[in-house]
Amino acid sequence: MTKALAHEVLETATRPAIAPHDLKRRPTVPLNDLKRGFGSLSEQLQAAAARVLSSGWYVQGPEHAAFEREFATYLGAEHCVGVANGTDALEIALKALDPAPGSVVVTAANAGMYSSTAIRRAGLRPRYADVDPETLLLTPEAVSAVLGDDVSIVVVTHLYGRLADVAGIRKVLHDRGIAVLEDCAQAAGAGAPGARAGSLGDVAAFSFYPTKNLGAFGDGGAVTSSRADVADRARRLRMYGWTAKYEVGEDGGRNSRLDEMQAALLRVQLSHLDAWNETRRAIIARYVEAAEGTGVRVLPAVGEGHVAHLAVAVARDRDAARESLTAAGVQTDVHYPIPDHRQRPFLAEYAGTSLPVTEERSGQVFSLPCFPELTTDEIDRVCAALREL
Ligand SMILES: Cc1ncc(COP(=O)(O)O)c(C=O)c1O
Known part of the structure; x- marks a missing residue:
C-alpha cells in the first residue's frame, strides 16, 4: 500500500x-497474504531475480555484499553479516560475543522460543525476566531483578515491532561486563534513521522470514554490530570458522549463509x-x-x-x-500461546520460575x-x- x-x-x-x-x-x-506483497513489486523483483540467475554467482556474490552494506547503512550499524535465518542469526550473535561457556543469558519468555532455542544451542542457559504489562517488553527494572555474576548476555526482543528501552537496559548493565543482543526479527526499520533497531546494542539479530516487515522469498537472516571484533567473529562462525579459505581459526563454526537470490530480492524490498x-x-x-x-x-x-x-x-x-x-x-492467531518456561521439555527445569505478567498475557493476546x-x-x-x- x-x-x-x-x-x-x-x-x-x-x-x-x-x-x-x-x-x-x-x-x-x-492474517497475511504474501502473494499480494510479490504482486505489488513484481517487475522489480523479477528483474532482480533475472539478474542473479544470469550472473553465475549464487552464494556470497555482489548482491550479498551490496545488501550487507546497504542494510548496515540503513540501520546505522558498522557491520552486517548475512546468515541463513533469524534463529541462526541469534545463535551466531550469541557465540560472537564470546560468552563464558555455560553462562546465563537473560531473555523474555513471551517471544516464541526463538531466543531460548538459540541460547540453548549455543551451550548457554536461559534465565527469564518478566515483561511490562503494557508494552510486553523487557524493562531495565525487570532485567535488573534477575541479574547475577553468572549472566553474560541479555537478549532484548523488540516484540511486535516495538523498540524496547535498550539504552535503559544498558545503563543497568553498566560496569558488569554484560553484553546486549537485540532480537530485531520483528522490528526491521524501527527507530530514528541512523539509530535504528540493530544498531543499539553490542550485536543484533534479524530474520527475513517472508512474513517479516522486511521479508525474503525464502529464509534469510543477518547479524549486525558496530563492534569489529563481534562482526569478524560472526563472519567466521557463519562459514565453518574459516579465517581464510579452508583455514579454520574459530571453533563452533557452521554453514549459515544468505544466498545471492534472497539478497537481491531483499535489496528491492529495503527501499x-x-x-x-x-x-x-x-x-x-x-x-x-x-x-x-x-x-x-x-x-x-x-x-x-x-x-x-x-x-x-x-x-x-x-x-x-x-x-x-x-x-x-x-x-x-496468537503470538504466542505458551511462554518459553512453560514449554513441555523445560517444565521441570523452570518449575520454580514465576512470571506473572508473561503467564497472564499469554492467555489474553491475539493478533489481527x-x-x-x-x-x-x-x-x-x-x-x-x-x-x-
Ligand atoms: C522475535 C523473533 N526472533 C527470531 C525469529 C526466528 O527467525 P527465523 O524464523 O528466521 O529463524 C523470529 C521469527 O520467526 C522472531 O519473530
Whole structure:
C-alpha cells in the first residue's frame, strides 16, 4: 500500500459500520497474504531475480555484499553479516560475543522460543525476566531483578515491532561486563534513521522470514554490530570458522549463509520498508480506535519507534473475541500461546520460575490482520468486527 493509501486508511475511520450479514458473505480477511506483497513489486523483483540467475554467482556474490552494506547503512550499524535465518542469526550473535561457556543469558519468555532455542544451542542457559504489562517488553527494572555474576548476555526482543528501552537496559548493565543482543526479527526499520533497531546494542539479530516487515522469498537472516571484533567473529562462525579459505581459526563454526537470490530480492524490498511500516502503523491506528470501549484493547503502534509488525489485541475472554471475529470473516492467531518456561521439555527445569505478567498475557493476546497490502475495505471489515466485541 502506498503513502496515499495509508492516508485513505486513516480517513475512512469514520465510515459507518458494515452490517454483520454483509460481512459473512465476503472472503475472510487473511492474517497475511504474501502473494499480494510479490504482486505489488513484481517487475522489480523479477528483474532482480533475472539478474542473479544470469550472473553465475549464487552464494556470497555482489548482491550479498551490496545488501550487507546497504542494510548496515540503513540501520546505522558498522557491520552486517548475512546468515541463513533469524534463529541462526541469534545463535551466531550469541557465540560472537564470546560468552563464558555455560553462562546465563537473560531473555523474555513471551517471544516464541526463538531466543531460548538459540541460547540453548549455543551451550548457554536461559534465565527469564518478566515483561511490562503494557508494552510486553523487557524493562531495565525487570532485567535488573534477575541479574547475577553468572549472566553474560541479555537478549532484548523488540516484540511486535516495538523498540524496547535498550539504552535503559544498558545503563543497568553498566560496569558488569554484560553484553546486549537485540532480537530485531520483528522490528526491521524501527527507530530514528541512523539509530535504528540493530544498531543499539553490542550485536543484533534479524530474520527475513517472508512474513517479516522486511521479508525474503525464502529464509534469510543477518547479524549486525558496530563492534569489529563481534562482526569478524560472526563472519567466521557463519562459514565453518574459516579465517581464510579452508583455514579454520574459530571453533563452533557452521554453514549459515544468505544466498545471492534472497539478497537481491531483499535489496528491492529495503527501499520500500519505511513506507510499508508507515502503512502498518496506520492500520493499527484504525484498529485501536475501532476497539475503544469494547472488551478488547489493541496495543497502539505510534511513531518511528514502532513498526507494527503484528496488530496485537488483549482480551479478557480471548476465545470469545476470536470466535466472534472468525464469525465476522476475520482471521486471527496468537503470538504466542505458551511462554518459553512453560514449554513441555523445560517444565521441570523452570518449575520454580514465576512470571506473572508473561503467564497472564499469554492467555489474553491475539493478533489481527496487518500487512501493507490489506485493502481499505478489508480494514473497514476488521474495524466493524472489532466494534461488535
Ligand atoms: C522475535 C523473533 N526472533 C527470531 C525469529 C526466528 O527467525 P527465523 O524464523 O528466521 O529463524 C523470529 C521469527 O520467526 C522472531 O519473530
